[in-house]
Amino acid sequence: EPEVTQTPSHQVTQMGQEVILRCVPISNHLYFYWYRQILGQKVEFLVSFYNNEISEKSEIFDDQFSVERPDGSNFTLKIRSTKLEDSAMYFCASSADRGVNEKLFFGSGTQLSVL
């Protein structure tokens, strides 16, 4: 079965550094998402992306965050200047369409630790 691939699986960075989390969505999917999960808490929506632009973003997704689809396969999340509270598991997801019945396929996540 096709899958969403995320790299790296773990990322450790110093506070204030920039990080880029990478994702390869399923090839024929058109809608892309980033979610995060702080340890022990629920999975939170960050941003959705379609047709090379952001469809929706949450209040968490402030100016420190950006997303990009630099080529036909990759989808990246950049955190410009990381803070301690950015430590979390970051999930990329994709879906073929955006209807209420469309399931999201998730990657295995990138565990980000900000020191």
Add this chain to the structure above:
Amino acid sequence: AQKITQTQPGMFVQEKEAVTLDCTYDTSDPSYGLFWYKQPSSGEMIFLIYQGSYDQQNATEGRYSLNFQKARKSANLVISASQLGDSAMYFCAMREGGGSNYKLTFGKGTLLTVNP
């Protein structure tokens, strides 16, 4: 108000028995989808089952079934014949159209432990 409420932080079940994980939701949108995902200790999010708001019958996928009670706004997950590998975090989630722009909203999850 919480969109998705999972009132059971943790549940225990004996191997081979059935278990029900509770989920209630809140929406005014007539069209919505309800999903259950499993998150094992390794961290990945695995899709289990889907129920549409207009579906007349409860969804089933192998050992998973969804007890959908629309009037009560509940979508409980039933796992039959539990296995040790079912031990994981289980998340209920909802996808709405309209103003929510189809994003998937998760509950806080239920940690299921299957005892041998």
